[in-house]
Amino acid sequence: MTLHVLREDDGEALPVVLLHGFPLDHRMWEATAAGLVGPREVLAADLPGSSGRTSSGAAASWAQDAAPSLDDAADRLAAELAERGTRRAVVVGLSMGGYVALALAERHPELVAALGLVDTKSTADTDEARAARLQVAEETERLGTVEAVTGMATSLVGESTRAAQPAVSEQLAAWIEEQDPADVAWAQRAMAARPDRTHVLAAFPGPVTVVVGDEDTVTPVAAAEHMVEAAPAAQLVVVPRSGHMSAVEQPAAVAAALSDLAQRADSA
Template sequence: MSTAPSQPTLVFLHGFAESPDIWADFTRDFPTRYRLLMPALPGHGPNPQPVADYTIEAQAQAVLAEFDAAGANKVVLVGHSMGGYVALALAEAHPERVAGLVLFHSTALPDTDEKRAARDESAGFVRRHGVGKYMRSAIRPLLAPGNRKRLAAELKQLEDTAAATPEATILGCLEALKHRPDNIHILRDAKFPVLFIGGHDDPAVPLDTLLPQLALPAQSHALLLRGVGHLGFIEAPELTRRAVLDFCAAVC
């Protein structure tokens, strides 16, 4: 493995049916002392190619290979939604590589039985009606109601990115999300600091399920935002950017 670079390395992991582009505006003004890596998760990105294995563990191995190739040894992981699940898998497999972890609208809990059933319903809808129609109904509710009109252009961009994701990736990731394990022990055993970013109006990671997790890491930080759903990087970019920058400054 290559020697770690002198610059602190921040690894930004996007979520399900997203792409590294979600971080472009968010990180535009980050200090140059940081090196930023924004890998595309398997089957995602500007030129998505379906892969054989979409499990969260396989996605984590793909990300690990990318920051190994970049010569990054110890990193701060910033994971949005599914990206947070991938970050947790990386932290479990290689805790010595993690300087800090940001769970950005993400959780260490597995799917509930109700959520697993909903994943199956979503997969059936995709098979019958296609990815585009599914995404037009799935992404809008992730924004807090008060933000949907204000962020219409950003919502359209997210929908277009999601609609371009291969059906095989959508179906593979839905299955991977359904079967991801309970990772509460990773937070409880963490030797690295953890920042939780949550939204009061997040339908995907409800605040009442997130709050008990805040007490688990030995070093825990939190930003809980009113009027924000599941997409704080566009719903409250200044507040979430400042929280991530302050966290990185403290751990790097």
């Protein structure tokens, strides 16, 4: 796992740690990170299921050597943060990143000052969704390509984005094409195996912001409302004209919501 520094700061504000969605990498957060208000360190991880390619095209893949578990991803993230001296942070995850954020809050609660859950859910997959993930994992390994997930570049964004911002899907497609098939298969199996973590939200004492695109059909507004109802200190932000990739489709709106969360965490 690699942690990328998107913004540097040596002040007193809590750092923000950003966890990307599937099948992407840390680059999906760049526009949102740039829009965060105030001086604050911002880190973005390359999780399993991401090749974590840099601008030079060098991959930092490790998922092939790890068991398919998002708990393991959370433990690795905690170790990376500890190594760099980060003792407490605002942890934000989109989709798969949200699953890892909840695992981190359960397994390493001392690290998580606040939770940002963006276009994600706290429940486990249905049997149908789990079977679909495993099928994609098998197909990806069999073909040795990411062809099985390339269509997500269009399906993950909202109707408004498809109509008004076609460049967003083009950028997502380019990022997806750069992922490693073995990592994609690993992530699908890990997500299929994840448990329901609604209880983690119910027990979480810090501030929570749940963000969802109003056109998100993958983890819709109802899934966001479920998390807000479970968490004792949660706020809901619905992003207009956005689908499942709100941080890429409407980064300014997501940055505003996360800036407010970070400020709440600083004051807690």
